[in-house]
Amino acid sequence: MKEFNPGENSASIASVTDQVRPVKIGVPITSVHFLGDNAAFVGTEESVFLVSGEGKVSPVAVHSGGILCAAFDGARIVMGSDDGKLVALGAKGEVTLLATDPKRRWIDNVALHPDGAVAWSAGKTAFIRSGKAVEKSLDAPSTVGGLAFAPKGLRLAVAHYNGVTLWFPNMAAKPEVLEWAGSHLGVSFSPDNKFLVTAMHEPALHGWRLADNRHMRMTGYPGRVRSMSWSAGGKSLATSGADAVIMWPFASKDGPMGKEPAMLAPLQARVSMVACHPKQDILAAGYSDGTILMVRLNDGAEILVRRNGTAPVTALAWNAGGTMLAFAAEDGDAGLLDL
């Protein structure tokens, strides 16, 4: 082992690690969002930590329990908790109580629509409150695993065991059910509204082409897919769950059917988070060993943002303009990078 020197020589990869502004939050973080002038780090329980441009950390109490889910629409973060409450945090740090479950059930999932509608679920029931503040609910056949709004119209995808229910809350028609055996946990529409993809409990994705409900099986992951992100323009879907970023092609009308996914930025660690740049063909990937890389989609070129050797990356996000990247690891070690 004499020649092996991980010091200078291994820096053959371009690095911006020295440009990262470290932020010490000190508690586990589950997601991060750019809220107003701050980066907002959502903790695993009770608080959101607002970090200003100067790096000042201000905690805001939002819940009296564990924070189980969070969604962001550019203007507010809406979170559900095991305290049975659904709470919104606005750009000025204001906290608004949106709903309280009468039985104090856990609020497991939340989704936001650009026109202001909010959807959440407790147990088997999905709720929706549209901009006009009318509340409606839908009972799924089993516990709701994930929620997503379609990019067009007021349509909600409700993932559950053995499939997904597609619900138009403003229409009397019976909701459509897309069936596939197994437990569906995460759900996402492609930005062009042509495909629906779920992350399953088993290490696989399942997709449907919405025009004809044709199935798309996306398998081969060593671990469960917990993070999905559509690339700018929705041409491909980046996913965690393997020791490389798995990119499924969605540019053609057949989606990924009959095609191989691209594998980017392979490391000796599991990808835990992915976040595609909002405008360019670049993504950021966080790994189970704490590494963060920026990757160019067309040639796989990598830039090191954070070195390995720490807790898994649990939160990763770009601001809307794509000029800033925020991240956090499970141990509360976070950072901001200006580009």
Place this chain on the structure above:
Amino acid sequence: MPELTSQKIPVTVLTGYLGAGKTTLLNRILSENHGKKYAVIVNEFGEIGIDNDLIIGADEEVFEMNNGCVCCTVRGDLVRILDGLMKRKGKFDAIIVETTGLADPAPVAQTFFVDEDVHKNARLDAVVTVADAKWLSDRLKDAPEAKNQIAFADVIVLNKTDLVTKAELAEVEARIRGINPYAKLHRTERCQVALSDVLERGAFDLDRILEIEPEFLDAGDGHDHDHHHDGHDHHHGHGHGGLKHYHDEDMQSLSLRSDKPLDPTKFMPWLQNLVASEGQKILRSKGILAFSDDDDRYVFQGVHMMLEGDHQRAWKDGEPRESRLVFIGRELPEQTIRDGFERCITTR
């Protein structure tokens, strides 16, 4: 790969047929002055009086894994609840899952084998079954769930012993032993059992699969087994201290033993094949194994067709290098299993 089990949150699964006294035991655990905090996962949320800060209602939603095996079922609601609870690490020391009286414990146990995240954060400590001394014998005849719960148990709390005669008690115990001779059995009234007898058992901990002797052998005079023949001619049918012996028609246990080393290249494929083909019948399995040319003990355990195993430690000097296996299941193909096992024994 050995893992730091100590950092995982222990989970006790509390089962038992309707009316056996699960809630009584649960309340006893929670009210005792032990200085520990429990997160309790129950069914019929809010309908039973349980006094605890962290109490979560579950739905007992069982789903099949997409691996073509109908016995590979997991509790999806548990995956979700444990995931949520892990966000509150530090707020509790252990988790208790109470199942409904009609539940099959297998999907609960399998959840801890199959789910990556659950496996990382929590460990199944033991399946504790509360049984009603007065009615269990009847339930074993008419309720397959009750039989499953006994077969699956690591610890059996035989409750309401004050409501039966000595003869009835002996009868019900013999029936339990006919199904599961390996569980620790405690006779109680109103579930008065030492908490150390039901919690922190480490029954699924590979490092603690030490005693897979039938429990009733230890009942009398400690560990002096007076029937220690050499070779592997250990079949059933010993009489022990006047205990009645029942052989349940469809649920039974099977133990295998060899003091000659096993050939790992034969044994591993055999075991994997066995649980793959008969996994639906095999509820639980465990074993301590001595392989040829291997100075380490190998231990394994399984639920239906899911197995986990590891080298545990070196055999000690003077410790007999003996392999012992136990299967508990329904209509086990005994002769096929015995013959298959024989073929894994080295001939040297």
